[in-house]
Amino acid sequence: MKFNLIRLGKSLSLSLLLFSCIENDPERPLGEFDSGILIMNEGAFGANDGEVFHLNPSTGTLKTNIFESANARPFAGLLEDIIYENDNLYLVANTGKIEIVNPGDFTSLGAITSDLDQPRSLTVNSGKLFISDYGPYDQSYGTPSSYIAVVRNSLGGVVAKKIPVSRKPEDVISFGNYILVAGSEEGKVEVIDAEKEEVIKTIEVEGSPAVFYEAAGKIWLYSTGSDEVYFYSFHLDNFTLATTNIYPIPNATGKIAFGNNDIMYLLTSSGWPEYRDGIAQVSVLGPELNPNWYSGSGFYGIGFDKERGELYLANTNGFQGNGTITVLDENGTELRSFESGRGPSGFLMR
Template identity: 65%
Template sequence: MKLKFNQLVGALALSIFFFSCENSEPEQPLGAYEQGILIMNEGNFGTNDGEVYHLDPSTLTLKPNVFETENLRPFAGLLEDMVTVNGTLYLVANTGKVEIVDAGTFKSLGAVSGGLDQPRSLEVVGSKLFISDYGPYDASYNTPDSYVAVVDGLNGGMVTKKIEVSNKPEDLIAFGKYIFVAGSEEGKVEIIDADKEEVIKVLEVDGRPAQFFEIDGKVWLYSTGNDEVYFQSFHMDLTKATTNSLPVANATGRIAFGNDNLYYLITSTGWPEYQDGVSRVSVLGSELDLDWITGSGFYGIGYDKARNELYLANSNGFQGNGTVTVYDADGTEKRDFEVGRGPSGFLFY
């Protein structure tokens, strides 16, 4: 089971249910960091001070710098993604490494520290890690040599193969032995056979692919355009199924998955206005609230399904630490608190 950012609630409960049905042995107690909320702070370019904070939402106790506290060394990278798979947490840094920790204790289990350039996300199939990577910049700051790196070992090691894909691959999702790759720059979804370690199919999709998710066991893709967003689904035979487009302009690619098939999208006009917002939409229904929340500096988003609360991160222009504001299901502000530099994502247990 792979979970990233706000996808953790519900799936964790489901995994515990199936485990209890199949195994009569007593369940292992959850670790200190497998309860509550993990907050991913990207860090500042140049200082590479990315870190993870832990929040206990029942007591509002916030623990900063979890990686450094538990491993007695700084993370020393720019955090791009957090992916948890079967009790292991993968911290993907777009500064060329992946740190691997025990999800309960945050103690280091290993790393991928060689052969990567600008990793973006990660997926696990069997005993292999598949890591999307922009590849190196050329003289014009393009990324013509993007790839998905293969590492044979769940606790890291060296890159054993680089599978060429379209420019700027982002999110990954596994479907059986197949891995879907979101090619953000060229509007493609490439499908990798994990056994063969090669691309077996390329699908043209609408918009700029950003993130995969699931509805009722079917793979969906969230993509952004200039004046709309796209939600596209795929058949089990690895073909494109449906496309729903919604008139949401200036979407950034940041998305949170709420209850009742509601989705929360960060929008931003960018320079010079810097007018940001959160749109609330439904893929399967008629919900469309383009200005559900308005403001500036919005950088990360997540939804706590158990408590029905939206977490909205503000980078504060990377001038010092960021903040997180919590809203109820009606969009009413409940509280805010300071976190690390560039908060950009959440994992909810």
């Protein structure tokens, strides 16, 4: 499944940085889950038993099934992504729904439970949700009807419009009144005007676009090829490509974690029949490259705790029972491991 990277918000508005501390702006008291690490357990296909765990890395305390505990009902879906935006947490299930929860206690604030097919991720813009969705499969298991679903309320509701985009849209990110869409199957980045709710531009790129991220005041895109990976930056005044960095890293999966000192950790997998997995380490702003930084099998998710300088690696154990989380230091030395839920696939460091 997609889960690449669980982010602390995907909207980039540089001007807002100047006004982030407005006087007399009341602050919400911190809740139990406003700090620590959220672990996304995708769940098993057919069982739809995805859930979220919470880890306090200072004490090692792990709380399981926090959505079900807070709402007295199971999540009942396959978790694809978790996004923190607009002071809310959005739990995206590729089984066709989105749950919106309070970040502090995980109580439900709203949901989208109909008229979605295979949602992958979302962003908030102009008070609306823009949700990337593969659309339904055709008879050949293709996705010719992929779209961005528009919900005109940040706390959920009905799908008001579906904007057609290239096949298999993955990540989405906001900039001003615009949305950038990573079209993974056709190598396209589509730009949507959030007010008009329509595609206004398409940018061709190499590889399979996977993840947007923000660095040095720019929007970047991580894209994977069969034998290399690509890092693109964009001119945000006219939405054109600015820079392209290419690294010879084969078998990259699209899952990535952002470490300290501009170091990035890329999950790789040889796939069938070898099933050799690994972590490549690169620096986008420098020449450092280590395509074989760490190796193993069964890797499915990755995240980095910048405060402690620790890499979290999720292992599904073949979806035979619960998965395992392994914690590494910045030298690749194993520090500890612990059991997670079914199919752990990503992390949100809070």
